[in-house]
Amino acid sequence: MKSLEELRKLREDSIKNIEMRNTDKDIRIVVGMATCGISAGARPVLSTLVEEVAKRNLNNVQVVQTGCIGMCTYEPIVEIYTPNNEKVTYIHVDSEKAKRIVLEHIVNGNVINEYTIGSVK
Amino acid sequence: MKIFRSHVLVCGGTGCTSSKSDLIKKRFEEKIKEVNLDDEIQVIATGCFGLCEVGPVVIIYPEGSFYARMTVDRVDEIVEEHLLKGRIVKKYLFEESTKDDIIKSLGDVDFYKKQKRVALRNCGVINPENINEYIARDGYMALGKVLTEMSSEEVIKLIKDSGLKGRGGAGFSTGMKWSFAAPNESDQKYVICNADEGDPGAFMDRSVLEGDPHSVLEAMAIAGYAIGATKGFIYVRAEYPIAVHRLEIAIKQARELGLLGSKLFETDFDFDVEIRLGAGAFVCGEETALMQSIEGKRGMSRNKPPFPANKGLWGKPTIINNVETLANVPQIIIKGPEWFKSFGTAKSPGTKVFALGGKINNTGLVEVPMGTTLREVIYDIGGGCPNGKEFKAVQTGGPSGGCLTKDHLDTQIDYENLVALGSMMGSGGMIVMDEDNCMVDIARFFLDFTVDESCGKCTPCREGTKRMLEILDKITEGKGTMEDLDKLEKLAINIKETSLCGLGQTAPNPVLSTLKYFRDEYEAHVIDKRCPAGVCQSLLRYIITMNCKGCTKCARVCPVGAIEGKVKEVHIINQDKCIKCGACMDACSFHAIIKK
Numbered sequence: 001m002k003s004l005e006e007l008r009k010l011r012e013d014s015i016k017n018i019e020m021r022n023t024d025k026d027i028r029i030v031v032g033m034a035t036c037g038i039s040a041g042a043r044p045v046l047s048t049l050v051e052e053v054a055k056r057n058l059n060n061v062q063v064v065q066t067g068c069i070g071m072c073t074y075e076p077i078v079e080i081y082t083p084n085n086e087k088v089t090y091i092h093v094d095s096e097k098a099k100r101i102v103l104e105h106i107v108n109g110n111v112i113n114e115y116t117i118g119s120v121k
Numbered sequence: 122m123k124i125f126r127s128h129v130l131v132c133g134g135t136g137c138t139s140s141k142s143d144l145i146k147k148r149f150e151e152k153i154k155e156v157n158l159d160d161e162i163q164v165i166a167t168g169c170f171g172l173c174e175v176g177p178v179v180i181i182y183p184e185g186s187f188y189a190r191m192t193v194d195r196v197d198e199i200v201e202e203h204l205l206k207g208r209i210v211k212k213y214l215f216e217e218s219t220k221d222d223i224i225k226s227l228g229d230v231d232f233y234k235k236q237k238r239v240a241l242r243n244c245g246v247i248n249p250e251n252i253n254e255y256i257a258r259d260g261y262m263a264l265g266k267v268l269t270e271m272s273s274e275e276v277i278k279l280i281k282d283s284g285l286k287g288r289g290g291a292g293f294s295t296g297m298k299w300s301f302a303a304p305n306e307s308d309q310k311y312v313i314c315n316a317d318e319g320d321p322g323a324f325m326d327r328s329v330l331e332g333d334p335h336s337v338l339e340a341m342a343i344a345g346y347a348i349g350a351t352k353g354f355i356y357v358r359a360e361y362p363i364a365v366h367r368l369e370i371a372i373k374q375a376r377e378l379g380l381l382g383s384k385l386f387e388t389d390f391d392f393d394v395e396i397r398l399g400a401g402a403f404v405c406g407e408e409t410a411l412m413q414s415i416e417g418k419r420g421m422s423r424n425k426p427p428f429p430a431n432k433g434l435w436g437k438p439t440i441i442n443n444v445e446t447l448a449n450v451p452q453i454i455i456k457g458p459e460w461f462k463s464f465g466t467a468k469s470p471g472t473k474v475f476a477l478g479g480k481i482n483n484t485g486l487v488e489v490p491m492g493t494t495l496r497e498v499i500y501d502i503g504g505g506c507p508n509g510k511e512f513k514a515v516q517t518g519g520p521s522g523g524c525l526t527k528d529h530l531d532t533q534i535d536y537e538n539l540v541a542l543g544s545m546m547g548s549g550g551m552i553v554m555d556e557d558n559c560m561v562d563i564a565r566f567f568l569d570f571t572v573d574e575s576c577g578k579c580t581p582c583r584e585g586t587k588r589m590l591e592i593l594d595k596i597t598e599g600k601g602t603m604e605d606l607d608k609l610e611k612l613a614i615n616i617k618e619t620s621l622c623g624l625g626q627t628a629p630n631p632v633l634s635t636l637k638y639f640r641d642e643y644e645a646h647v648i649d650k651r652c653p654a655g656v657c658q659s660l661l662r663y664i665i666t667m668n669c670k671g672c673t674k675c676a677r678v679c680p681v682g683a684i685e686g687k688v689k690e691v692h693i694i695n696q697d698k699c700i701k702c703g704a705c706m707d708a709c710s711f712h713a714i715i716k717k
Contacts, residue, residue: 002379002387004265007256014257020128021246023185023226033207047161050126062183063126065207 016054025062027106029053032077034068040075041094048095049078052102061106074117080105089117125163127204129153131191132178132245133166134331135324135363136485141193142166142177148196149179156205168332170245172232173485175215180245185226189215232483235501237464239472240288240325240448241488244332249367252374255335261380263454264339267346268386276347277303280450283458284470289315289406289443290518290547291623292469292536295450298440301430302348305438310350312341313434313441315411316357316364319403320519321570323550325474326444328486330357330364333448334371338381338394340447343454345392348440353394356411358401368396403520403574407622408441410576421576422622443548445474465491469535479516479552480506489534496530499553510555514639518547520567520574521627523634524560543634545627559656560639561646565593567631575624582625585616589632597657601647610636658701661716665692665705668713675705675714 031037031046049063069077074091078101081087088111090101097115104110113119131137131146149164170178175189181199186209188199195213202208211219217232218225227233238244247254255261267276281296302310314337318326330337341353357365372394375381383391397415404410405420412434414420433439449471453461462470469491475498478484482504489498495515499505506512514524517534523544525532532538536546554563568590577583592609595601613629613636620626636643645651652660665675671689676682683699686692694705706714 004262004269004386007261007265007386010253011256011259011262014253016124018247018254018257020125021130021182021185023183023228031207033205035206038206043161046126051124054124064183065127067206067208 015059016057019054019059020062022059023062025060026083027058027061028081029061029063029106030066030079030081031063032067032069032075032079033065034072036068036072037075037077042076044095045076045078045093045098048098049102052099053106056102056107058102058106071117090115091117123160125161127162128182129162129164129204130167130180130182130245131164132168132170132176133249133363134169134173134176134244134328135361136169136173137176137178138363140177142191144193145177145179145191145196148193149200152197152200153204156200158200158204162204165248166250167247168244168249169241169328169486170227171236171241171486171488172215172483174483178215180227184209185228187215187218187225187227187230188213232485232487232502232504235493235497236488237472237490238488239452240329240336240445240474241332241486242452243336244328244486247333249332249334250370252335252371252378252380255333259451259455260335261339261375263451264342264346264380265386267343267454268388268390273303273347273349276343276454279458280347280453283453283461284468285446285449285453285461286469286471286536287443288445288449288473288549290521290545292546295442295446298430298442299344299347301428302350302438302440305431307438309352309435309437310345310348311434311437311439312344312348312350312353313408313411313415313439314341314353314355314447315406315408315441315443316355316361317399317402317406317411318358318361318444318548319401319406319574320521320548320550321567322478322552323476323519323548325476325486325549327361327364329444329448329474330361331367334364334368335375336448336451337368337444338371338375340442340450341394342381342385342392343450344440344442344447346390348438350438350440351391351393353392354397354415354434355394356397356399356405356415359398360401365396365398372396402576403570404576404622404624407624409622411441412439419576421578422624424621445549466533466535468537473534473546473549475549475551477503477551477553480510480512480555480558481553482507491535492533494531494533495525498534498551499530503553506553506555510557512553513556513558514554514560514563516544516552516554516563516567516631517550518545518627518630519550520570521545521623521630522547522550523630524554524563524638525634526638543637544630557654557656559597559652559654560635560642561593561597561652562654562656564631564635565590565597568593568628571624571628575628579619579621579625581616581619582621582628585612585620586625586628588612589616589629593632596643596646597652598659599646599650599657601643603644603647606636606643606647655716661701662696663694663699663701663703663706663714663716665694666713666715667691668711670711670713672710674708674710678704678708680704
């Protein structure tokens with residue numbers, strides 16, 4: 001260890017790995033991971049979301065999985081819960097869409113309407 | 122660095138390991154590999170989570186799901202449901218975490234609500250065998266700050282200002298201790314970490330070493346810088362193999378990263394640590410005996426002064442701090458003395474870790490701000506006595522402490538209050554007793570321990586405690602007299618005043634405190650030849666009541682043939698033959714046998 005600076009850098013890198021164990025976060029990204037979700041391709045979506053959140057140091061965001069959300073034809077489904085308990089449901093999500101959701105919705109605060117369930121109805 | 126989407130934390134403390142948490146971790150790894158999730162999910166062994174009663178404990182993040190009483194057979198289902206499909210397996214969760222049908226994460230269950238974790242901040246959170254996880258939690262930042270921004274005097278002043286007191290028991294100001302050693306001129310000084318935790322029922326230090334070994338290493342280096350020492354020793358019991366193993370790993374990793382060794386943080390400061398194993402002698406927790414033991418001699422205490430700060434290990438200035446004391450130091454440096462004083466009491470700032478044991482629902486490790494009442498610890502956190510039994514007493518401070526009663530439940534726990542009541546903080550063992558415990562027997566138990574553990578150097582302790590034990594034996598056998606009680610009290614006071622070291626000076630505490638608060642129980646043994654709690658074998662009588670259906674079961678199990686009676690008639694126990702083993706009472710299906 002050369003300097004305090006070097007230690008700080010190592011700390012920044014290491015934090016990403018244990019940040020997940022902090023359950024006290026404002027924004028929750030929930031991925032449907034029941035059989036229907038998995039067969040529709042939810043697994044790579046989940047991985048992409050986890051990676052994107054870590055890459056951008058979004059310490060306020062928790063990515064969790066859940067069971068069947070109940071709308072199997074729309075899987076993979078990703079729900080975003082924000083502090084004021086608003087929920088946005090994205091459907092037919094793939095890795096590319098997941099990246100955009102993190103960037104536009106989580107980082108910039110703009111809901112991507114065309115991906116939401118509202119766009120179907 | 123690879124990012125995992127889920128972390129499975131398996132408690133790797135001694136408690137959970139002894140109930141096979143290592144096999145549970147292994148099965149998680151195997152099963153996760155089988156379902157091809159091994160590059161998405163990480164399995165980690167951590168230190169103690171605290172709630173040992175419901176171990177082995179597994180926590181899965183990011184949800185923070187708290188699985189209690191885990192077994193190897195439950196692993197597959199949890200992997201398939203929770204990790205693969207995202208469905209938390211409710212039936213295996215810790216009951217309290219599903220109260221009101223809302224699943225709460227670890228931090229929200231009652232057991233943790235009144236706790237404040239400073240010394241235990243990383244236990245159960247990080248992988249103790251991975252230095253990066255400690256660094257992620259601000260690890261070694263305090264050492265870096267001290268070495269690059271502060272003078273030794275400033276470090277000592279900061280610790281003094283925080284009001285941190287020795288958590289090993291005596292409660293001496295840590296900053297003062299350091300300030301005594303700092304000005305001494307010497308070619309070599311030492312820092313010793315006292316990890317010789319010997320109190321029956323205490324495991325705070327072990328848990329810190331197992332769950333967060335780096336915090337102790339970091340603090341030792343800070344202490345070394347403060348007093349001008351370049352060498353540290355950790356004196357730890359050989360009975361703590363997991364702690365020793367993790368310390369060895371931690372020292373190796375710290376050396377590799379240059380956080381121990383020479384020219385730390387590019388300054389001129391060198392510091393390194395070595396482990397010394399103790400053979401498990403209670404007296405070796407006493408600082409002068411501990412140093413003798415490190416020097417390779419028989420662990421016996423000596424007179425003070427000279428104090429170790431002036432003449433310690435090999436005659437060189439030495440400071441000895443307990444594990445828990447050290448674990449507080451890095452946080453105090455980073456967050457400042459005012460932060461530390463913002464909780465706890467005016468005279469005893471900060472928190473204290475207690476090992477809750479005995480007749481209590483939530484056996485385990487708790488850390489609370491000083492000034493928390495005994496009632497809060499025993500009822501709100503500990504969940505009270507199991508099986509609806511009534512609380513009778515709590516023993517604080519290990520074998521050197523005293524027993525406190527129901528009347529003391531609202532006492533705010535700090536060093537001063539406990540001593541005023543005839544007990545002490547000690548290292549933090551807290552053993553709860555219910556109505557089924559005989560206080561004379563408890564006093565006898567602790568004295569039996571100190572008699573075994575006395576080093577034998579000074580007469581009051583070697584001979585005196587033995588005589589006290591003989592009197593207690595006599596009383597529990599129903600042969601005691603009222604003179605014996607006076608003699609016992611006199612002896613106790615004498616030993617307290619004349620013994621050489623802390624062991625002898627505190628050994629009579631359990632006897633004195635029980636004599637004070639439970640004198641009626643002693644008198645029942647002496648005058649009525651009766652043990653009110655029904656514990657002391659010699660004073661018990663097993664009696665068959667009219668509920669007896671004459672099934673002959675009791676007569677058949679009695680090893681000495683003391684039970685007579687015809688089939689379908691009430692049986693009788695021959696008291697002269699009875700050896701009071703209780704086998705008949707266990708065998709009786711009709712609750713017809715009582716002891717009194």
